[in-house]
Amino acid sequence: MLEELCTCSNTxxxxxxxxxxxxENSESEQALINLHQSILIPITNKFGAEKFKLTYGFCSKHLLKFLNHEKSRICVKVDQHIAHERNSKGNYYSKNLGAACDFQIVGVVSTKVIGFLRTLDFDSIYYYGKDRPVHVSWSSTPRRKLWEFTEQNTPRPYSN
Incomplete structure (x- = not known):
């Protein structure tokens, strides 16, 4: 699963x-393993591996350079797609440590997926719409935040 989490993006x-x-940081690799074990395995057990479609996973420092040149909704300082990677000054890119991915369950509305995710040990969930991928993150210190994003990409507390 690590390879898929690292290579699934369109970029x-x-x-x-x-x-x-x-x-590059072993802490990032461990966070991705924890995301897989705590979130992705239960999701695929519940909905079926054949319906699980990973749309975005880990963002390496090298991938980040290319994302900065394309229209991207990734917010490195907040999202945990970059996990525990550090910049050239030795500081973490993200203020929220952990790991994140975006995925869809084919044929299942995102609100139903979020209903199940709420039973797991998640850090944050982003809802973009019923037919869009769901963002979920894992952290050793979970905040348990649920956000809904408007069409203008403005976050607000999830209301369902």
């Missing part, structure tokens, strides 16, 4: 010959 597919998609 990686487009520039794969130029990008190292894997974590």
């Amino acid at each position: 990686y597919s487009k520039y794969s010959h130029l990008i190292n998609p894997y974590p």
Whole structure:
């Protein structure tokens, strides 16, 4: 699953010959393993691995360079897609440590997926619409935050 979490993005597919998609920090790798065990395995057990579609996973420092040149909704300082990676000054990119991914369950509305995610040990969930991927993160210190994003990409507390 680590390979899939690191190589599933459209940006990686487009520039794969130029990008190292894997974590440099072992803490990032462990956070991705924890995300997989605590969130993704229960999700695939509940809804079926054949319906699970990962749309975005880990953002390596190399991938980040390409995302900065494309229209991207990733917010490195908040989202945990970059996990525990550090910048050239040795500081974490994200103020929220952990790991995150975006996924869909084919044929299942996102509100139903979120209903199940709420029973798990998640850090944050982002809802973008009933037919859109769901963002979920894992952290060793979970905040248990649920956010809904408007069409203008403005976050507000999840209301369902």
